Amino acid sequence: MTLGLSKRVGIATDHGGFALKEELMAQLRAVGHEVVDFGAHGLNPGDDYPDFVIPLAQAVVAGQVERGIAICGSGVGAAVCANKIPGIRAGLVHDHFSARQGVEDDHMNVICMGGRTIGPAVAWDLVETFLAAEFSGAERHLRRLGKVASLEAQLACGRQGAGTTSPGTYSGGGERTVGEKVARKS
Numbered sequence: 066m067t068l069g070l071s072k073r074v075g076i077a078t079d080h081g082g083f084a085l086k087e088e089l090m091a092q093l094r095a096v097g098h099e100v101v102d103f104g105a106h107g108l109n110p111g112d113d114y115p116d117f118v119i120p121l122a123q124a125v126v127a128g129q130v131e132r133g134i135a136i137c138g139s140g141v142g143a144a145v146c147a148n149k150i151p152g153i154r155a156g157l158v159h160d161h162f163s164a165r166q167g168v169e170d171d172h173m174n175v176i177c178m179g180g181r182t183i184g185p186a187v188a189w190d191l192v193e194t195f196l197a198a199e200f201s202g203a204e205r206h207l208r209r210l211g212k213v214a215s216l217e218a219q220l221a222c223g224r225q226g227a228g229t230t231s232p233g234t235y236s237g238g239g240e241r242t243v244g245e246k247v248a249r250k251s
């Protein structure tokens with residue numbers, strides 16, 4: 066289905082989603098996506114999701130991968146962790162509607178799922194839907210994301226008053242391709 070619309074995708078999990086990650090990687094590659102595996106690279110019941118999710122999230126922000134898939138047992142820890150990285154808009158998604166609308170309206174760039182809460186068929190539908198969706202760029206969504214970006218910028222500067230919803234600006238620029246990002250740096 067996805068050939069011709071292939072993306073460079075990053076994926077990460079702890080032990081709670083290891084089997085699901087392996088299955089999703091095979092499916093992603095089978096339909097033409099390039100997959101960067103941020104681990105875990107083996108099933109280790111003692112591993113910790115931040116050790117894999119943080120590098121994935123940083124790669125998304127850096128433009129090294131276009132979108133991220135973060136998995137843990139429930140998906141909650143992965144979502145909490147990913148959203149600590151400035152520039153990440155991660156959502157815990159277990160339904161088809163949100164996998165699409167999360168991108169179209171909220172410009173979600175990391176989808177989080179639970180390896181212990183959904184099966185591989187549902188997970189694959191969510192991933193396909195997430196990767197096929199594009200941000201609408203609609204004014205109301207730019208306005209809302211501008212408020213989120215404004216808060217993020219205030220917090221980054223350590224300014225008092227962070228938490229106010231000043232309009233801010235949001236260009237929707239997080240959807241550049243990896244090639245475009247490389248070109249801009251050179």
Ligand code: RB5
Binds near residue numbers: 079
């Ligand atoms: C690990 O056992 C589990 O806590 C983790 O994968 C995840 O579910 C956390 O949200």
